[in-house]
Amino acid sequence: MQKEKIIVPPIKCQGIKTKLVPFIKEHIHRDLSKRWIEPFMGTGVVAFNVAPEKALLTDKNQYIISFYQAIQQQLITAPVVREFLEYHGGKLAQYGADYYMKMRDDFNQNGDPLYFLFLNRSDFNGMIRFNRKGMFNVPFCHKPNRFAKAYITKICNQVQSVWEVMKDKDWVFKHCSWQETMENAEPGDYIYLDSPYIGRDTSYVGEWPDEEAISLAEYAAASPANVCLSMWKENQFRKNEHLYSYWSQFTWFDTTHFYHIGGKEKNRHPMIEVLAIKNV
Ligand SMILES: C[S@@+](CC[C@H](N)C(=O)[O-])C[C@H]1O[C@@H](n2cnc3c(N)ncnc32)[C@H](O)[C@@H]1O
Structure with missing residues (x-):
């Protein structure tokens, strides 16, 4: 079978989902006439590969947003x-x-x-x-x-390549909070959530407190839209208690992802990643 071509964006960030794109695409079943919504778009790699006709892509990092807005307006080519x-x-x-x-x-x-x-x-x-x-x-x-x-x-x-994907499409890039984006979602829309990982990304310390993670789970449960959350589940040392406590009513799909630290075999650290999905 031919390997699927992945569109790699020009921006990088910690937690980028490039390697998980095929797994995410495999589990997303949505109404193509409705919107694709990402409150934590990051590099945009998931949106660029799902390539929806209509999208609302937001992040609290205004520089990511202004970068993609400039590409959309062809100020950056x-x-x-x-x-x-x-x-x-x-x-x-x-x-x-x-x-x-x-x-x-x-x-x-x-x-x-x-x-x-x-x-x-x-x-x-x-x-x-x-x-x-x-x-x-x-x-x-x-x-x-x-x-x-x-x-x-x-x-x-x-x-x-990201310009090729977004041109002719009805995409909105917006700098705002995830709450504002979630409140904008309507029945039939599909929300993909990739918030900072609770308990894992030390570089995000202070930025993603537990209360916010819990509030996100509440918004997701109450949303009239479909929701898919990306989250870590467990590795050889730890289990993600937050996932079990707050996302158990969603349907989970697992995959194992290897993080490499250096080239040695013994430095391959397996992590079980999960997609927690609610289809309404
Ligand atoms: C794990 S990254 C998303 C990665 C993205 N899915 C990708 O593959 O590139 C999390 C994103 O959430 C954003 N973020 C963090 N806290 C936020 C908040 N309170 N509201 C909105 N966005 C936030 C960060 O700026 C970052 O871009």
């Missing part, structure tokens, strides 16, 4: 990205970490989505993290030659 990354990538090769820090300081002043892309593709592990004052604070990946020609081409192709 593959040639624009190429020119930007060639120019600033050249400076990065010349001045190294100092230049990365200058770009980070500038971004924290101007909030420009192209600067966000530059940082996201040259920072440590493609992470997205802000301090309490809302300042982007991920360190440099320490590769001054990060923006080699082939890497820039790859990013430009990713920009082009």
Whole structure:
């Protein structure tokens, strides 16, 4: 069987669902005339691969949203990205970490989505993290030659491929809270939830308190729309008690996902991921 082609977005983030896309698509059964809704869109990889006709894609990270809005309005295109990354990538090769820090300081002043892309593709592990004052604070990946020609081409192709998916479609990108997005859902819509993982993402400490996770489960249960939650279930050390306590009335589908830390076999850590689904 031919392997399904996955559309890889130009933005990266911790918890990106690229590897789980086939599993998610396999379990989603929805009315194609209704909306696809993501209150935690992140990189958008799930939406780009589900490719619905109508979508509401939101996140509390305004830079992700303004980046995709700019692609939608064709203010950011593959040639624009190429020119930007060639120019600033050249400076990065010349001045190294100092230049990365200058770009980070500038971004924290101007909030420009192209600067966000530059940082996201040259920072440590493609992470997205802000301090309490809302300042982007991920360190440099320490590769001054990060923006080699082939890497820039790859990013430009990713920009082009997400544009190909969204053009001609009725998609709305919006910077707002997940509560606002959930309240907007109507019967027949399909909500895909990929909130920060409770108890797992240390980089999100303080950002996703237990009360918020519980409130999300309550909103999901009360919503008139269909809901699919992505969540971790267990690994060799721990079980996700929150899932058992608050999502047990949904139907669960499991898959095992391997997280790699380095290349060694013994460093492969299996994690059981779950989709908890409510079809109304
Ligand atoms: C696990 S990531 C989503 C990953 C996404 N499914 C992907 O594959 O790229 C969680 C997202 O939720 C967003 N987020 C965190 N707290 C939020 C909140 N209170 N309201 C809305 N979005 C939030 C983060 O900005 C992040 O983009």
